[in-house]
Amino acid sequence: MSATRSFTLPDSRAVSYKLESGPENAPIVVLANSLTSNFESWDHVVEKLAANGLRALRWDQPGHGRSSAPADLSSTTFDSIADDVAALLKHLGLSAVHAWVGVSMGAAAGVVFVNRHPGIVNKLVVCDTIAQSPVNAGTEDLFSARVSAARTDGTMDNICEGTLERWFGKEWIAANPHEAARMRALMRTTSLDGFETCCAALRSKTFDLYPLLEKVAAGCNDVLLIVGEKDADLPTQMQKMRSGIEQGFRAAGKSNSIRLEVIKNAGHVCYIDGLEQFNSLVVPFLKQ
Template sequence: MSEHNSIMMTNRQGKTLSVQINGPENAPAIVFSNSLGTDHSMWQPQLEALKSQYRVVTYDTRGHGQSDVIKNTTLQNLGEDVIDILNALNIEKAHFCGISMGGMTALWLGIYQAQRFHSITVANSAAKIWTEEGWNARADAVEANGLSDLVASTHTRWFSDKFDYQNNVLAQQTIQSLAHTPAKGYANACRALATADVREQISSITVPTLIIAGAAEPVTTIMDGEFMQQHIKGSQLYVIEASHLSNIEQPEAFTQVFSQFIKSIQ
């Protein structure tokens, strides 16, 4: 029985999260977690490629897309939302793949909720991203002025010069999703990232871990990927010729690396 539905579910804080489920009900589950300022639709290429064999769960991270804006958000909250989604869908164990902010969520889950996951994939992310001052200043600016300044320059961070983002439908949609992200939701996520630092904890991760880095990545660099690989026992690092949103810039390469990794685990 294949299903495709979108549900609004309530997390442990009584707030609403928007969740989408695709694929056969009894197939192994994969949860995809979006980057800062995007929504679940950024995973379209991976969803299309995998939904015939997997139960694919996507969701809008709190403060993004159709999910509630929730103040005083921390990395722990981002991780607990995922556990709440698994519980609501009666999924005992899943593969988890997060990009950027979602990659930090993956690390938190690998540290604190490993029993719920077959694997974690940490794409274009780091055990600590950027600086506390930088994130807090960005949060303040977005709350004061909205997201339009960021929208105008975002393609320079998200995509490499080689990528024709202007003629790529998904890239354009994703830039639009940033324009539609609630400023308060974006700012709350920035503040969560400001204090998120799991460099000391990641060596405790024992769940199979794939790390994907972008070769042209200005934010979460290959060095960040190497740091995680050195500290997470048995983890694999794969570099894709892309910038920050590698799953959109190089969808076939991303999906191939990811699907080979999860197939090797089952």
């Protein structure tokens, strides 16, 4: 069993990560998690990857799990998150990885990463992500309201409960008490500062994936998009993302068909409430 380790960035922030043990030549898959969660949420997926000869590399977003938040809570962007991962890979001596599998903000970070650091990631899996900050999408800024509510409470407890219900729904929580309790415990490792700084990335004027989608083909070789059927309007939003990525592949002369797969009855974190379907889609894609 591999241990959780910590890497110190040039700005003195600590990044908590875990690289699973396995043969040195085994393909490495980066797993990038969502806001208000830590990398242990991927445990069940890691087991499936290991059973198929794949090594997982996981890390915690700023202020999540054991990763520290920056002193300036407004400084985190998806560019800075992508650069954190590039620094981690350099620290580990990894010039390339087989895949990046991201959900929610972890998926957005993956799109940004392959644009900023092309040629490192072979396969990209993009799950359940918005493509723009509220200011760019012209929508209500719910992230700001949630940060204000958490600061008023002085605790993440209400945010975690509300997020758990929004992700999975009351029915699933009642039917899966042990997994719901596991996720609740993991979510409570997110600090108030971590929540605020990652919300800053999601709220930033710099967060807009649409101009990057056609450039994804220059940064990696194959893409799979996945979304939970019950994840609000993201099935529609992600169809637009799929079209943008596919257009870029065509322009680059790549014949790849970019798929968008919908996981039935799953919500925003589809590798939890749609685990079996998620694994049945992702593992063959990674091995083909």
